[in-house]
Amino acid sequence: MSRHDFQIPVTFKHRVVFTRDAFAPENPELAAILREGGGRRALGLVEKPVAAAWPELEAEITRYFAGLDVELAAVHLLPGGESIKADDSWVRESWALIDAARLDRHSYLLAIGGGAFLDAVGFAAATAHRGVRLLRFPTTTLSQDDSGAGVKCAINAFGKKNWIGAFAVPFAVINDFRFLHSQPEETRRAGLVEAVKVALVKDRGFFDWIEADLTALAALEPAALEACVERSAMLHARHIAEGGDPFETGSSRPLDFGHWAAHKLESLTSYKLPHDRAVAVGLALDTLYSVRSGLAHESLIGRVFPILHGLRLTTYHPALDWRDEGNRRMVLEGLDEFREHLGGELTVLMLQGIGQGVDVHRIDPAIVGGCIDELRGLWQAAQDKHYDLNPVA
Known part of the structure; x- marks a missing residue:
């Protein structure tokens, strides 16, 4: 042998x-x-x-x-x-x-x-x-x-x-x-969530640019939209080409911040909730979790949520509160499915700060539940302030 x-x-x-x-x-x-x-x-x-x-x-x-x-x-x-x-x-x-x-x-x-x-x-x-x-x-x-x-x-x-x-x-x-520029306005706008995501996990300078140019982006001005799309795409492509694991043979998926909940919300709603809208909710949830679990400073909330709401992105969906027969939030099943999809140890990227991602291997369901309750309140407050926010699907 x-x-x-x-x-x-x-x-x-x-x-x-x-x-x-x-x-x-x-x-x-x-x-x-x-x-x-x-x-x-x-x-x-x-x-x-x-x-x-x-x-x-x-x-x-x-x-x-x-x-x-x-x-x-x-x-x-x-x-x-x-x-x-x-x-x-x-x-x-x-x-x-x-x-x-x-x-x-x-x-x-x-x-x-x-x-x-x-x-x-x-x-x-x-x-x-x-x-x-x-x-x-x-x-x-x-x-x-x-x-x-x-x-x-x-x-x-x-x-x-x-x-x-x-x-x-x-x-x-x-x-x-x-x-x-031929997409429906809502689709044109909702896709910007992935630019916010990659800026949060990869590039503080890009996040600062989004923050500074928020008015133009919210208005979907062509030059701002195109610049944002190109910079986001290049960050994604560069991570794949230079990040050392293009085919995800390890257990980390740094470009999937907010996606464990997003993917589950999509399946729970029979895909009536589109991917971009689901990612906005998932990103908001994981931003809150990063803060409430002690990984990130409270100031993170004050920078991320004004951008999400300024872009008129939905940051809450009722499916977050759907429960199974055991009274467990069904969205938490997304953690098991997320781990199974990649394999190995559960690895979820959270934030220590803007442009500073960190892998965690355990998610506390109680903290997630508290974040969902808080998210519901933040979303309601944003609706009261911005009557033209995209409605919950």
Whole structure:
């Protein structure tokens, strides 16, 4: 008997581009990426609401590829929103379209849509032929400033978010800013929560900038929104590329501050509570927990909550108070699911200060309960002060 251990070094290039009008004939970004890859065939999958907002998009894509030496097999429209990843039906449909287009591992799959759409189509791309080249075109604030720059894809199963999935580095991420400004206002605004999150855990200077530019961000002024999205996306991408654990083989997930509760709230509400709104609630809860558990100074609350409420983000949801037959808050089940999803010891990132995250391995349910009670009061006070805050879903 014998044992042989081999090291298999693998290097990926993570291309993240910020541009405008990516399919304009004079825009060289996509053409350069396609030339770099050397593939000769492509397929486009577009989220239906995006196509509805941009009726000329399919024709633009077709014209763009007409000037290249890459054959565009077709452009198809698929549903959007969380429902596309509710089960594997649309992944299977995507596989069928990939097969019909005769894509191979050197071919390109263009996925144009929001985060849930990119998750489902990305999983199809990662598993077809063990991986075709995915070109992500995120179209929402949330997908441009966070998930689109990541290296994960997944669908939901067993009542749990992202239970079936993979790590797969996209061939390129192309953030086209024109898509940002065609979203509904509430979606455009809600996605900013991930920028607040990454600033809190990674970059005090970015948090200070958000705080100083809050009026422009709250008004969704294009220059401020685009600058915030790009800075947030780069922090996410840089952590993945330089943080030492791009595929999460350890037990720490520093970019998931506020997400243990957020993911559970989504599943408890049958995904009627969208991810960005759930993250705002989870971020608010974990900010309070960081203070009430003694990790952070009270002043943290006075800086974080004015930003969340200034951006008109919801910071409480009734599902936080839903209880099981044993009178235990059901949201606490999210801690077990969070640990199972990553494996190893429970590891939840909390805050010691702005830009200072710390891993904790035990969460006190009593403190969580007190924080939820406090959160309810803070949210009510914010509603009384700001009558135009987004309502609880």
